[in-house]
Amino acid sequence: MTHRRKSRQRLAIAATGIAALVAGSFAISQANAAPAQEKTDGIQVLSSEQAGTLATTLTDELGTAAAGTYYDAExxxxxxxVVDDSAVEAVEAAGAEAKIVDHTMAELNDVKAAVDEFAVPGTAWSVDPVSNSVKVTVDSTVTGDELAQVENGVADLAGMATLETVEGEFAPFIEGGDAIYASGARCSLGFNVTVAGVPAFLTAGHCGNISASWSDSSGGGEIGTVTESVFPGSDYALVEYTADVDHPSSVDLYDGTFQEITGAGDAVVGQDVTRSGSTTGVHGGEVTGVDVSVQYPEGTVDGTIQTTVCAEPGDSGGALFAGGTALGLTSGGSGDCSFGGTTFFQPVTDALAAVGATLP
Incomplete structure (x- = not known):
C-alpha cells in the first residue's frame, strides 16, 4: 500500500457520534540517537528521544524506589x-537528575484509582510526575452537579490531587495521516506492522469498530480487513492487508518528505512529539501526561498519552512519533488546530503487545 497520496478533503462522519482522527499507515523502528553530552555536574544533555529511552530503563531498574520521570526541555x-535516598546514586550514575519526593508511585496510583469513583464523561486523570500528585482535568461540558461531584472528589483526596479545566469536549476523532476509508468514515493509518509474517497496520479502535473493511481511497476497493478492534478500554485496531499494496516504514510529513520509523518506544512527560494526520497534516507539541485515563461519551480509555498536540476529526489512528520512534495512535481530545487543544494517544507499545505484532 502506497499511502503517499495526500487526501485533504474533510469528510463528515456519522459513527455513533464519534469524531475520530486516523492518520497514515506507517511502520516504526528505533531512530539512531546521537551520544548524549555530559554537563559538568554529571547530568547528561539529552534529546527528548534519548530521555524517553533512559526513563524506561531507570524505571525498570529502580522498581518501587522510582516515583515517575519527566523531561526538562529547558x-x-x-x-x-525517587522516595529512597539510596536510589539517588543510581540515578545520577545514569546521567539523570534525582528528585526526592514525598509520595510513592503506589500511593499515587491508589489516588488515581480513587478518581475512577467520581469521574464523569469529559474527565481525564493521571499521575503528574512534575508535581508528585494526581492531575484531574475536566472539559467545558462538565458543569453543574457533575462538576461539583468532581470538585468534591478532588477535595477529599487530601491535597494529593489537583483540578484544572480545558476548553472543548473530550471525544474520539474520526478521519486521518495518509487516509483510510470505510463506508461513511475516514481515519488514518498509524503504523505498518507484521503479525505472524502477515503485513498489517494499526489504527484507532474506535475506527475499527465502525467497519471491518477499509480502503485507501473514498469508494475504492478493499485493501485490508479488521482482525481485532478494542474501544473503549483501550483504543487500537489491527487491520490485515488483503491487497498487494506498498507498506513503507515511514510517516508522511505532508511536505513531500517522509520520516523513517525505525522502532517503538514509550513517551515521557515533557517530551517533544509530532503527529501526522490526514485532516490537519503534521503538528507538534509536548507530552503532558502518561498512563492517563480519559472518559469519552462512549466510555473510558485507560493508559493514554496526553499531549498539547492539536488534532481534528479525521486524524484518528494517525501516527504520534519522536524522530524515528513510534509512540502512539491518535485517539481523541478537545480543541482544533486553529486554537490548539488537548489530544490523547493510545501507546503503540501496548497495542503491539496486545495484538502480537512487530514492526516490519
Missing part, C-alpha cells in the same frame, strides 16, 4: 523522582 535533562 535544561535538556531527565528528572527521576
Amino acid at each position: 535544561s535538556e535533562k531527565l528528572v527521576v523522582n
Whole structure:
C-alpha cells in the first residue's frame, strides 16, 4: 500500500457520534540517537528521544524506589523522582537528575484509582510526575452537579490531587495521516506492522469498530480487513492487508518528505512529539501526561498519552512519533488546530503487545 497520496478533503462522519482522527499507515523502528553530552555536574544533555529511552530503563531498574520521570526541555535533562535516598546514586550514575519526593508511585496510583469513583464523561486523570500528585482535568461540558461531584472528589483526596479545566469536549476523532476509508468514515493509518509474517497496520479502535473493511481511497476497493478492534478500554485496531499494496516504514510529513520509523518506544512527560494526520497534516507539541485515563461519551480509555498536540476529526489512528520512534495512535481530545487543544494517544507499545505484532 502506497499511502503517499495526500487526501485533504474533510469528510463528515456519522459513527455513533464519534469524531475520530486516523492518520497514515506507517511502520516504526528505533531512530539512531546521537551520544548524549555530559554537563559538568554529571547530568547528561539529552534529546527528548534519548530521555524517553533512559526513563524506561531507570524505571525498570529502580522498581518501587522510582516515583515517575519527566523531561526538562529547558535544561535538556531527565528528572527521576525517587522516595529512597539510596536510589539517588543510581540515578545520577545514569546521567539523570534525582528528585526526592514525598509520595510513592503506589500511593499515587491508589489516588488515581480513587478518581475512577467520581469521574464523569469529559474527565481525564493521571499521575503528574512534575508535581508528585494526581492531575484531574475536566472539559467545558462538565458543569453543574457533575462538576461539583468532581470538585468534591478532588477535595477529599487530601491535597494529593489537583483540578484544572480545558476548553472543548473530550471525544474520539474520526478521519486521518495518509487516509483510510470505510463506508461513511475516514481515519488514518498509524503504523505498518507484521503479525505472524502477515503485513498489517494499526489504527484507532474506535475506527475499527465502525467497519471491518477499509480502503485507501473514498469508494475504492478493499485493501485490508479488521482482525481485532478494542474501544473503549483501550483504543487500537489491527487491520490485515488483503491487497498487494506498498507498506513503507515511514510517516508522511505532508511536505513531500517522509520520516523513517525505525522502532517503538514509550513517551515521557515533557517530551517533544509530532503527529501526522490526514485532516490537519503534521503538528507538534509536548507530552503532558502518561498512563492517563480519559472518559469519552462512549466510555473510558485507560493508559493514554496526553499531549498539547492539536488534532481534528479525521486524524484518528494517525501516527504520534519522536524522530524515528513510534509512540502512539491518535485517539481523541478537545480543541482544533486553529486554537490548539488537548489530544490523547493510545501507546503503540501496548497495542503491539496486545495484538502480537512487530514492526516490519
